[in-house]
Amino acid sequence: MQIIGMLRHVAMACGAGQRPLCSRWTSGLPVRFLGTSSPQSPADASFHSASFSGADRPQVLITGCLQFLCFDFPFRKRFGKDNVILSDIRKPPDHVFYSGPFLYADVLDYKRLREIVVNNRITWLFHYSALLSAAGEANVPLARAVNVTGLHNVLDVAAEYHLRLFVPSTIGAFGPTSPRNPAPDLCTQRPRTIYGVSKVYTELMGEYYYHRYGLDFRCLRYPGIISADSQPGGGTTDYAVQIFPDAIRSGKFECNLKASARLPMMYVQDCLRATLEVMDAPAESLSMRTYNINAMSFSPEELAQEVLKHLPEFQISYNVDPVLQAIADSWPMTLDDSSARKDWGWKHDFDLPELVTTMLNFHGSDTRVAQAN
Ligand SMILES: NC(=O)c1ccc[n+]([C@@H]2O[C@H](COP(=O)([O-])OP(=O)(O)OC[C@H]3O[C@@H](n4cnc5c(N)ncnc54)[C@H](O)[C@@H]3O)[C@@H](O)[C@H]2O)c1
Ligand SMILES: C[C@@H](O)[C@H](N)C(=O)O
Numbered sequence: 001m002q003i004i005g006m007l008r009h010v011a012m013a014c015g016a017g018q019r020p021l022c023s024r025w026t027s028g029l030p031v032r033f034l035g036t037s038s039p040q041s042p043a044d045a046s047f048h049s050a051s052f053s054g055a056d057r058p059q060v061l062i063t064g065c066l067q068f069l070c071f072d073f074p075f076r077k078r079f080g081k082d083n084v085i086l087s088d089i090r091k092p093p094d095h096v097f098y099s100g101p102f103l104y105a106d107v108l109d110y111k112r113l114r115e116i117v118v119n120n121r122i123t124w125l126f127h128y129s130a131l132l133s134a135a136g137e138a139n140v141p142l143a144r145a146v147n148v149t150g151l152h153n154v155l156d157v158a159a160e161y162h163l164r165l166f167v168p169s170t171i172g173a174f175g176p177t178s179p180r181n182p183a184p185d186l187c188t189q190r191p192r193t194i195y196g197v198s199k200v201y202t203e204l205m206g207e208y209y210y211h212r213y214g215l216d217f218r219c220l221r222y223p224g225i226i227s228a229d230s231q232p233g234g235g236t237t238d239y240a241v242q243i244f245p246d247a248i249r250s251g252k253f254e255c256n257l258k259a260s261a262r263l264p265m266m267y268v269q270d271c272l273r274a275t276l277e278v279m280d281a282p283a284e285s286l287s288m289r290t291y292n293i294n295a296m297s298f299s300p301e302e303l304a305q306e307v308l309k310h311l312p313e314f315q316i317s318y319n320v321d322p323v324l325q326a327i328a329d330s331w332p333m334t335l336d337d338s339s340a341r342k343d344w345g346w347k348h349d350f351d352l353p354e355l356v357t358t359m360l361n362f363h364g365s366d367t368r369v370a371q372a373n
Contacts, residue, residue, distance in 0.1 A: 064129025135234030
């Protein structure tokens with residue numbers, strides 16, 4: 001029903017002339033990108049994968065790259081500095097602006113996305129723009145626009161230009177009626193946040209475009225991602241990022257989730273490696289288009305215990321936010337990622353002790369540099 005509703009919405013928008021490129025219809029579906037192409041079978045879909053070989057380096061576009069997940073380093077290292085275009089609607093900091101191509105790209109602007117893809121001969125697209133769980137509940141219309149309408153634009157551009165498309169999903173795509181320990185790849189998914197609903201829609205639409213148009217869509221359900229490079233962007237798992245700078249700077253941390261709120265988490269380096277690995281995987285090795293990936297699973301209490309091993313004076317207190325806690329309660333405690341491990345060899349490197357050592361070292365050296373300056 002949800003998909004039909006969305007398609008109806010697109011149909012109405014086209015009828016009202018809001019989408020100039022949406023002028024033709026096939027089998028009752030919007031075909032702003034279809035031209036004369038006919039539906040492709042999944043077997044045809046592997047054609048797109050096979051076309052990237054030898055010296056044929058992917059030309060990469062990344063949307064929404066400026067906030068939490070810092071894609072610059074591994075992606076440019078992997079594909080070459082000039083072959084990766086970073087984009088966002090925010091103003092880039094110096095280190096991003098001077099490190100390689102950066103463009104303004106609002107994912108709500110379909111024509112601009114097409115222009116960037118055509119002018120730069122883009123072949124792979126990583127679509128990261130989104131509003132996260134807490135930010136989405138704070139502004140549902142904006143989350144619906146960026147996470148759903150933005151996704152429509154990206155899917156259509158990717159299908160039109162035969163791009164390989166990666167879009168992350170999340171543990172937030174599960175809901176209170178999903179199995180929690182662990183959540184398998186395929187199960188009931190009835191999330192209660194606009195973020196989760198938009199990500200289930202992403203998974204289904206990507207799979208649909210794969211079957212219907214042969215789009216090479218690949219998707220991973222990320223756990224809560226922990227990185228030291230930037231500020232978290234309004235998620236339920238943000239506490240597990242903020243605890244480290246607070247522990248180093250003040251020796252204290254006030255947590256907005258319960259001590260026992262256990263969630264799946266992953267260090268950013270594992271997350272980005274998984275993303276590159278699934279994009280590199282031969283199409284024939286993928287038995288599905290959306291995979292769970294798992295690394296560690298911990299509660300605030302357990303994370304604090306691990307921090308205490310390094311900082312014996314560290315104190316954690318709890319001031320539980322009921323909205324965030326309700327979201328956390330509806331998410332899995334851990335994910336079953338056996339299919340990712342079997343199909344394309346996924347294996348995480350960072351468990352809780354390595355994560356804590358790495359994060360504290362990063363913020364410790366950061367603080368020491370700041371003090372020295
Ligand atoms: N951070 C996590 O723990 C986590 C976990 C699971 C999945 N993910 C997924 O990874 C992706 C990135 O997450 P994040 O933590 O970096 O999010 P974030 O909120 O920190 O960053 C999102 C980026 O999207 C950009 N954006 C917003 N509106 C836009 C628009 N109209 N056009 C273009 N860009 C726009 C923002 O400027 C921002 O830079 C999201 O799709 C999210 O669902 C993240
Ligand atoms: C889990 C993830 O999708 C994001 N960090 C959030 O909490 O919303």
